[in-house]
Amino acid sequence: MIANPIIRKEVLSSLRTRKAVLMQVMFLLVVALLIWRNWPAEGLQDIGSQQARRIFSILAIGQFAMIALFAPAFTAASLTSERERNTMESLFATPLRPWEIAVGKMAGSLAFLVLLVLSGVPALAMLFLMGGIPGQMVLAVVGVLLLAAVYLGMIGLLVSSLMYRSYRAIIVTYAVLLVVCFLFALPAWPVSKNLLREGGPAWQAVFHLVASLSPLEAILSIVLDKSLYAAGAEGMPPFWQTFIPLSVGAIVVTSVACLIKLHRPIAPPRPREKLRVVERGKISARTFLFVIDPRKRKRMIRWWQNPILIKEFRTRPMLQAQWLLRAVGICLIVSVLLMLLVALSVSQWVAEGARMIPDMITAVSALAIVLVLLVGPAITGGAICSDRESGVWELVRTTRLSSLRIVSGKFQSSIIPLLLLALATAPALLVTLYFDSEHLSEHWANVVRVLAVMGMTVAFVSTAGVFFSSIFSRTSAATAATYALLIAMGLGSMMVLLDREGFSERLVRTVFLLNPIAVAMDASGATALRKYGLLIPHLKLMCVVTLSMLAVAVVRVFQLRRPD
């Protein structure tokens, strides 16, 4: 197998990249930081099994989180970038068999993830040597981490084999990973009132298997075996034991699918209609169908308009008016419908409706923030680097546009669609007010606070996208970095929720402070978070971070515009 030249080339070239070195360094730094922060100050001999377990679980979950964050960045673009550079065809023109090429590409992308897991093993093994952690547990964690790395990596590769553009592959891979890691685990968590415990044994077994597909749940079931988040269905083995065969099966299935897909070349995106333009003022069926007919003759750019902003809205696939308006419309309708459905289906509504309003405001605001966090990087990730990738940047540099005007145009083109999407959920917030006119002023204050958090989050996410896209030269890297940052902010709170007693109050507050979802829930009046007083410090912190990132982006664009 090692005679396969593709494997040698891919493994070597993927491990040689700056990205690989940076990620490896970051991984080990975080592992070191976790140990340093959590190691008892009194001395090693005092380390009880309780404490050892806590450090072990933090390390295991931390390592898993990083693998999950890095997997898409390393695998999702591996095949699409070959397509984008037209190098795939020359590979297929060699006497190598297609499966050899496919296996080579897979090995190259997965090698790094496996190496990442292996480089974290000494940290885990150290705790075993200190006592308190059974050897089987260490082995199980390493095994599940290895399987998770290959499993998540294969998902990235499969998505990559189905797509043509790298940045789209990255977006889809992150979306799928969120589903696999979190949504699949949901039935096992108290949040869903433990769906696992409802229904008969067959029902329970099905939910147990679904949750076993989540590598996050598998890790939790090893390190937090007594937690509410890790308890499986009665009579079933722990999640990690069912995860092993299921993930092996999933790896086999995705590998075969990936192989089949690689055998067949993918055609580039279909060319669009070439000639037809609908002159302004003409109304046809398309006008109503598209809300704004994409073929309608555009207006010339006016003196007060930022050319970059107009250009972004005309050319970026996710920003075009017809799609944006439809997305906003759908969000609007879904949010109101969801609200009404919840209101109608709750049996206590009539009697205790007023009491539920704060909960509903909390749910809606959390959902709106999640929507912004998920869609944001996809919209903003390519803001500046897409121009550099396509070669237009060289032309923009020769124009008289200033750095400030360019960043302003890019920033506006990121913030406007996100703001529209976020605002589309606002009617759902207002609907709730209608049901409880007695405490209107109180609810109204909460809604205003939530809107402030939403606005800040939108500004932060758009700036993060513009910031990363000014730092990186590739859209896929910028999108991945933006997703990684936002997911890491969310994941931190997740870890804290799992083991709140294990962390100091200060750390818990800091973690929540960084998480806009938690802050939005606090702003909406959720009692559990009220004691932390997150709103104002969060707004201040985000304001500073956002402005700093924006300033860096302006400086960076200034540098990019300067003569080389």
Next chain:
Amino acid sequence: MSRNNDSVVHCDRLTKIYDEIVALEDLSLDIPAGHIFGYIGHNGAGKTTTIRILAGLLEATRGSATICGVDVGSGRDRIKSMVGYMPDSFGVYDQMRVWEYLDFFGAAFKIPRARRRDRIDHVLDITEAEYMRDRFVDTLSHGMKQRVGIARTLMHDPQVLLLDEPANGLDPNARVQMRKLLRRLADGGKTLIVSSHILPELAAVCDSVGIIHEGHLRAWGPLHKVLSEIQRDRLMELKVIDPAQMPQAHKTVTQDDRVSQTDESDKAEGVLRFRFKGDDSALSRLLQSAVSAGIGVVTLREIPLSLEDAYMAISGISSEVPDSGPQPAEDSSAS
């Protein structure tokens, strides 16, 4: 070198060094208004480096360059209005029609809306791209894109156009179109710097050429002058009626000490080629001695040097040429 008064582009000992690589060394030249300057050199010779310095995209390590008297280093903002730059490969936006593309760049050059509308009509007209107005830029063929690229460089009505390999990848028909377009632009008063490694392309259309090799400008000036400068030895072809006389012809010719580098590769056809260092009277004496030796001479002719030969000759003798900088070929019509 003294600066030419009506030169639009002026470079003085322009040098660019990347770490250890000298991309351009002591480049000095003047290009008069309304000229097409053909910039010839193989890949990596320093053409793009020069053009990018003139466009204000690259900082020179040493030396200076001015366009219409404005220094490209210190007056970058003014230079942007004076120069239209088309890179070797330039990006286009997805989902953007040709007129929208031109409108965007017009707005980026701060051209008022009403004037922009006229400019779009004008540049589409001059590049004969009017029929592409509503096409999507990214769906155009390579030749069409190149024309739209030139239309874009013309949007802000610059005095100087810097076109990096505009004929690269074009089919023969599109090349002819491109040549005509370049001529039209020069006739309209624009000064063009056109780089290429496809030499016949430029020979047909340029007023002056510069040949660059490994960062050194080896020769520049009007085309015919550059050719005669390079042509130190005349390349001659002698055709005899009977190929059996070839050994005798060879002997007679090589007896003359002004002859060098004989080539008998076509001796089956009775053709002998050689290099000759002498004037027409010396050549006449050579012919006379051949005829008196009883050789049946059909023709004795001089093979004109092509731009390609000149380029090859210059590349070949690069190590022998001193680094004192090129001398412009004298031509009264050029200035």
